[in-house]
Amino acid sequence: MKITQERFVHEFKKRLAEKFALDVKDAAPIELYQTLVSVVKSGYSEIWRNTWKSYVKNDQKQVYYFSIEFLPGRLLKSNLLNMGWYDVVDKGLKQMGLSLDKISESEVDMALGNGGLGRLASCFMDALASDGLPGNGNGIRYKYGLFKQKFVDGYQIELPNEWLTDGNNWAVARKSKAVDVLMGGQVHLIDNGKYLEAIYEGADVIKAVPYDTGIVGYRNDHVNTMRLWDAQIPASEEVKYPTIEDRRRVEDLTSVLYPDDSNYEGRILRLKQEYFFTSAGIQSITRHYKKYDRPLNEISEHIAIHINDTHPAMCVAEFMRILLDKEHMDWDEAWQQTVKTMSYTNHTIMAEALEKWPVEMLAKVQPRILQIIQEIDRRYALELEGKKDHDFIERTRIIKDGMVKMAHLAIIGSHSTNGVAKLHTELLENDVLRDFYELYPERFNNKTNGITVRRWLQVANPELAKTIDQAIGTAWRFDAKKLHELKNHVGDKKLLEKIGKAKLDNKKKLAAFIKEDTGIEVSPHAIFDVQIKRLHAYKRQLLNLLHIVKLYLDLKDDPNRDVEPRVFIFGAKAAPSYHYAKAIIKCINEVANMINNDKTINDKLKVVFLENYGVSLAEKIIPAADVGEQISTATKEASGTSNMKLMLNGALTVATLDGANIEIKDYVGEDNIFIFGLTKDEVLEYEKNHHYRAAEYYDNDPVIKRVLDAFVDGTIPNIEVEGHEIYDSLLRVNDEYFVLRDFASYVQVQEAVSEAYKDKQNWNKMCLVNIANAGYFSADDTVEKYAKEIWNIKPNATEMKG
Ligand code: 26V
Structure with missing residues (x-):
């Protein structure tokens, strides 16, 4: 992918x-x-064309990553970077009197996800392509993305995110690759003499049309596909x-990300979405596989299907x-x-997020899928009879009390x-999924999350990236682990100063x-927390607030x-129904x-909650x-990924021993992170013995008393209702997440942060140690481990050029 500045400008x-x-001068x-x-x-x-052709030519095993969420954000700069075009285009645009930064702001942020799960899927897409691995995304092309958040009188208001009004310029609609998805109606199995034939009656046929987006690998002439389905x-x-209303009912299937689950209609719509993209994806995979006349009893040697959280779990039954x-x-x-x-990834141990669906709903959405799940469940229980006790079987079977457990x-x-x-995997093995770990120990494994260092450092923070180049060269841009070489420079005062300067400029x-x-005016010399x-x-934003x-x-x-x-500085969306x-x-x-409006405070303290x-x-x-x-309360955050993005950009972490924070601590060492709060064992002990009394x-603690009173005695204005809700959640409902228990140790560690910031050189040294270790959380390596240890796929060895 080569281009000169002159060619670019001409083109x-x-x-x-x-x-x-x-x-140029007249264009908007x-x-x-x-x-x-x-x-x-x-x-x-x-x-792009050559990449998928080479998969076919080389008969390469491919992975399909099924995810109900993708959060790619803007693609322009990231694609330019990965193509190796960034600098040429930047200069070419300047030559025409234009700015890449400004033009990039015109791109809508593609937000087809809620948070960590969806962003991880997109980091993995970038990493798969950059590793040269045969990997495809499979998801839903929502017409409305994640809601746009506004604050009105301090309250969150949700506005629709109509991200497609100007069309999506990156995707290609492939109408010829559409598949039919059957939903509803009834199904009968008839023995036609040769096999059991499934006869569908009164089912709706929905056409699933794929929209493909090229996912450009980093400077490796490799472009994968993220396929999103429209109904x-x-x-x-x-x-x-x-x-028109009739039509809309069908087309609305793919309208909204996470339909309102407070009513039946919304819940069944969500279940339909899950079946829709699962079925469309599986049908398109098997159809493609069959095109090349390969035996079906070897299909697992040619394709891998990844179930990202339980939303696509119906992949099992659809396949x-x-x-x-x-x-x-035959069945076996x-x-x-x-x-x-x-293969399956679990992303949370929070009970309310572990999906269960009523049998009756599945019967409505796809009766044949329900039949198959029932048969899987029956055979599972039968197989274990005599090997495991009755309770074990009842606890672990798929259908129980009229509910289908997707995990x-x-x-x-x-x-x-x-x-x-x-930590998360350990909790799954020893606690949440203990029975399954006992049954299938060989199936369990850990894959600590990762992030794409390209978007989160090279694109987002060019100044720091250049500073790093000057110290250790540019090899880290291809292999983020090489950031490690920065450790040889901890004593380089000039470098530390430059790191400080890049931060200040940002x-x-x-x-x-x-x-x-x-x-709001803020001083760039203050600590940006x-x-x-x-x-x-x-996640305890409340603990942060109490400290403030x-x-x-x-x-x-x-x-x-x-x-x-x-x-x-806060940035956060709340689920619309999460009161x-x-x-x-x-x-x-x-x-x-x-x-911010208290003149006596001046620049000593500011609080900024950025919208959206x-x-x-x-x-x-x-x-x-x-x-x-x-x-977060120890044990609750499965991993977290903003922790990795922030350390990569030279922020120091204030952390509980939760999720990937523990691994961050192990890499940077205790001197380069601020750890506080209950440990996993302490939390589990409290939860087991119920002896925590928040009111104590x-x-x-007079400090706690004074801070909490401020929420209900008028000190903080305009929160008559909400102040009491928070006060009650801590004192009457007994503080489910141990905010008060961790408060004193949080205050203490925050004092250590303020103290440490006084010594700029040492602070910058700590930043450098964090940046140097962040390469261990590169999604490129994470995905490589998935490729080797789970999917058994290999990088594209012989690229077909031309
Ligand atoms: C969350 C939400 C949020 C509000 C509305 C609907 C909805 C539905 C499901 C969920 C659960 C999503 C699970 C999730 O995002 N887990 C996060 O996954 C990250 C990537 O593995 C991980 O870093 C985070 O710790 C984990 O919380």
């Missing part, structure tokens, strides 16, 4: 004229953006849906359905192929179950953005107190208002962070 002007009949930003996308796409389209009405069925009903394989052989083909289906139907950090940029976005993630009780209120009250007592100025999380948002906003947190905003915040808050902490 760009030509396309702008062709597409819009415009000169969106027109410039669309033109640029078209140049970029034409730069990789041939390689349409097939021509043969048009008469069934005479009105069985195709092998049994369409290919007439089909089951053997299915288990060998499937059980995924575990029983696959050869690999993995957690996403060492903070100035963020300060300007904050001013523009919120009107960042907590960015979904708003959830277990403490700092404020201290300053009110003594305005001349010598404090290290801090700006607390408690929304109360916390309101309280953070009111505390922010109170503090997402991938693009993260790219602005992370390079400017001094401190990253990773303060309130009664015995």
Whole structure:
């Protein structure tokens, strides 16, 4: 993928004229953006074609990563970087009086996911391509992405995210590759003399149309595919849906990400979505496989299917359905192929997120799939009879009390179950999935999450990236582990200064953005203390807030107190129906208002809650962070990935011993991270013995008492309702996440942070140690481990050029 500046400029002007009949000087930003996308796409389209052709030619085993969420964010800069075009295009645009940064802002942030799960899927897509691995994404092309968040009077308001209004310039609709998905109706099995034939009656036929997006590998002439499915009405069925409303009912299947699950309609829609993209994906995979006349009883040697969390767990049953009903394989052989083909990742141990569906709902969505799940369940129980006791079988079977347990289906139907950090996997093995670990110890393994260092450092933080180049050369850009070489430079004062300077420049940029976005002025010389993630009780944004209120009250007592100025920055969306999380948002906003408008506080303390947190905003915040808050209650955060992104950008971590924080600590050493709070064993002990009394902490610790009282005595204005909700959740409902238990040790570690910041050189040294160790969390390596240990796929050895 080579291009010169001259060619680029020529090509760009030509396309702008062709597409819009415009000169550069007359074009609007969106027109410039669309033109640029078209140049970029034409730069990789041939390689894209060659990549999938080479898979076929070399008969390569491929993995299909099924995920109900993908959070790619903007693709322009990342594609330019990966193609090796970034600098040439940047200069070429400047030559025409344009700016890549500005044009890039015209791209809508593709947000087809909620948080960590979806972003991980997108980091993995980038890593698969960059490793040259044959890997495809399979998901849903939602018409509306994750809601747009606004604050009105401090409350979260959700607005629709119509990301497709200008079309999606990266995707290609492949109507010729559409498949029919059957839903609803009834199914009868009839023995036709040769095999059992599944006869569907009264089912709806939905046309699944794939939209393919090229996923460009990093400078390796390799482009993979992320395939997202859209629901349409097939021509043969048009008469069934005479009105616009009728049509909309079908097409709405792929309208919204995570439909409202507080009512039956919303829940069944979600289940339909799960079956829709699962069935479409499996059908397209098996159809492609069959095209080359390969024996079906070897299919697991040619394809691997990954179930990302339980949402695509019906892959197990759908694959069985195709092998049994369409290919007439016998059950045992089909089951053997299915288990060998499937693998599953668990992303949470939070009970409410472990999916269960009523049998009755599955019967409505796809009766044949229910039959197959029932048969898998029956055979599972039968197989264990005599080997395990009755209780064991009842605890682990798939269907129990009229509910289908999706995690059980995924575990029983696959050869690999993995957690996403060492601690998380350990908890799965010893606690949450203990029975299954006893049954199938060989199936369990850990794959600690990773992030793409390209997007999160090379693209988001060019200044730091260049500083690193100057110290250790550019090899780390191809192999992030090489960041490790920075450790040889801990004594290099010039380098430490440059790292400090890059950070300060990024903070100035963020300060300007904050001013523009919120009107709040912050000093770039203050500590930028960042907590960015979904708003959830277990993630304990509340602990952060209580600490802020403490700092404020201290300053009110003594305005001349010598404090290290801090700006607390939040980014977080709450699920629309998550009442408690929304109360916390309101309280953070009111505390922010109170503090930011208090003249006696000045620049010592500021609180900024940025609206509409997402991938693009993260790219602005992370390079400017001094401190990253990773303060979930130990055992609750499966892994976390913002912890990795922040350390990579030289932020120091304030952390509990939870998720991947533990591994971060092991890499950087205790001197380069701020650890506090209950350990896993202490949390488990409390949860077992129920002897935690939150009120005792309130009664015995005057600081806690004073801070909590501020939520209910009018000190913090405008939170009459929410202040009491929070107060009650801690004192009456007994503080499920041990916020008060961890408060004192959190305050202590925050004091250590302020103290450490005074010694800039040593601080920068700690930053350097963090950056140097962040390469161990590169998604390239994580995905390589999945490839070797789970999927058994290999990089593309012989690329077909031309
Ligand atoms: C979360 C939500 C959020 C609100 C609305 C609907 C909904 C539905 C399901 C879930 C559970 C998502 C599971 C998830 O995202 N887990 C996260 O996965 C990350 C990648 O492995 C990991 O780093 C995080 O610790 C884990 O919480």
